[in-house]
Amino acid sequence: MVMHMSIRVAVSGASGYVGGEVLRVFSAHPDVEFGALTAHSSAGDALGAHQPHLRQLADRTIVDTTPENLAGHDVVVLALPHGASAEIAAQLPPETLVIDCGADHRLQSAEAWAEYYGGDHAGTWPYGMPELITPTGHQRDVLPGTTRIAVPGCNVTAVTLGLQPGVAAGVVDPTDVVAVLANGYSGAGKKLAVPYLASEALGSAQPYAVGGSHRHIPEIIQNLTSAGAADVRLSFTPTLVPMSRGILATVTAPLATGVNVEAVRAAWEDAYADEPFVHLLPEGQWPTTAATLGANTCLVQVAVDGKAGRVVVVSAIDNLVKGTAGAALQSMNVALGLPETTGLTTIGVAP
Numbered sequence: 581m582v583m584h585m586s587i588r589v590a591v592s593g594a595s596g597y598v599g600g601e602v603l604r605v606f607s608a609h610p611d612v613e614f615g616a617l618t619a620h621s622s623a624g625d626a627l628g629a630h631q632p633h634l635r636q637l638a639d640r641t642i643v644d645t646t647p648e649n650l651a652g653h654d655v656v657v658l659a660l661p662h663g664a665s666a667e668i669a670a671q672l673p674p675e676t677l678v679i680d681c682g683a684d685h686r687l688q689s690a691e692a693w694a695e696y697y698g699g700d701h702a703g704t705w706p707y708g709m710p711e712l713i714t715p716t717g718h719q720r721d722v723l724p725g726t727t728r729i730a731v732p733g734c735n736v737t738a739v740t741l742g743l744q745p746g747v748a749a750g751v752v753d754p755t756d757v758v759a760v761l762a763n764g765y766s767g768a769g770k771k772l773a774v775p776y777l778a779s780e781a782l783g784s785a786q787p788y789a790v791g792g793s794h795r796h797i798p799e800i801i802q803n804l805t806s807a808g809a810a811d812v813r814l815s816f817t818p819t820l821v822p823m824s825r826g827i828l829a830t831v832t833a834p835l836a837t838g839v840n841v842e843a844v845r846a847a848w849e850d851a852y853a854d855e856p857f858v859h860l861l862p863e864g865q866w867p868t869t870a871a872t873l874g875a876n877t878c879l880v881q882v883a884v885d886g887k888a889g890r891v892v893v894v895s896a897i898d899n900l901v902k903g904t905a906g907a908a909l910q911s912m913n914v915a916l917g918l919p920e921t922t923g924l925t926t927i928g929v930a931p
């Protein structure tokens with residue numbers, strides 16, 4: 581007989597896109613049971629009114645996001661706008677495992693926080709990207725036993741997992757990184773705004789946060805520095821395209837001096853040979869967002885553009901799974917000493 585532990589999980593922001601995906605993804609974990617489901621303006625509503633695809637939880641009532649309602653859980657997952665999560669997290673007991681899907685605790689630099697987000701920096705939590713290359717190994721090495729996890733930004737995950745092997749192996753020059761992304765609309769959350777209306781979105785692609793203003797830029801630089809870059813300069817441009825989920829990141833950087841094509845491919849092969857969720861595709865096969873939908877995977881391909889003298893990496897993720905809810909569950913497993921892959925799938929939904 582297989583014995584299971586019981587992990588009581590509260591989900592805050594349960595009416596939103598990330599909260600809904602946390603509920604969907606965590607439902608597949610054999611040890612998880614859900615406690616409080618909290619939010620803000622939807623408090624008092626049945627969850628099914630906001631997340632009709634979660635049939636097993638449709639009759640549960642959403643309650644207010646308060647320390648009292650979040651008390652008595654082993655794990656609290658925060659899927660709230662930035663600012664709101666720091667405020668509530670500060671009121672939760674130190675022994676509760678708090679997993680923040682928002683940005684409040686990701687950045688190490690208070691200056692970067694002030695520049696890109698504004699206001700006071702809430703502090704830095706252990707970063708929830710187990711595959712991140714660090715000066716001493718991988719980020720998964722420092723997560724066991726932690727009671728605070730900052731889940732990465734979705735674009736950050738796509739760009740970091742795409743480029744970090746080349747940075748760590750020294751086969752690309754990180755002082756001239758260019759990243760252009762195609763993004764699904766769920767990345768913007770459920771809020772209503774004119775650019776997100778179907779009449780604006782369908783049949784059209786629109787860039788946003790052009791010119792170095794996107795909030796994920798300092799987080800990507802932080803990660804590539806962790807992977808070994810002494811100096812990172814990044815041009816980052818996301819583009820909304822008419823799909824609900826998914827990020828396709830195309831990231832290029834100059835080929836480092838004296839490096840050949842074989843060394844480039846070897847860098848990515850070596851980095852990801854043993855990773856359960858980050859897969860370098862066979863040569864010539866390119867990632868698509870469709871192949872990652874619903875799965876906790878990041879699919880990666882790399883090529884050398886010899887005439888341009890640049891390495892070209894393409895990576896694909898589901899922004900709501902590997903880009904947030906899946907990363908949250910993966911990091912929870914590591915923090916609690918469970919097998920990292922428990923409850924997570926690499927099986928996508930296609931076509």
Ligand SMILES: NC(=O)c1ccc[n+]([C@@H]2O[C@H](COP(=O)([O-])OP(=O)(O)OC[C@H]3O[C@@H](n4cnc5c(N)ncnc54)[C@H](OP(=O)(O)O)[C@@H]3O)[C@@H](O)[C@H]2O)c1
Pocket residue numbers: 592593594595596597598599618619620621622623645659660661662664681682683732733734766767768769770771899900903904
């Ligand atoms: N969408 C993505 O792909 C993605 C990926 C990675 C990380 N994230 C991050 O995850 C967080 C949630 O994003 P989302 O896309 O799920 O946004 P969303 O769809 O707009 O959902 C926001 C949730 O937060 C609740 N909320 C709003 N203000 C609140 C407050 N003051 N106190 C308590 N709850 C409050 C909302 O509750 P009511 O509906 O009841 O008002 C709702 O449940 C954000 O920090 C975002 O940056 C998003």
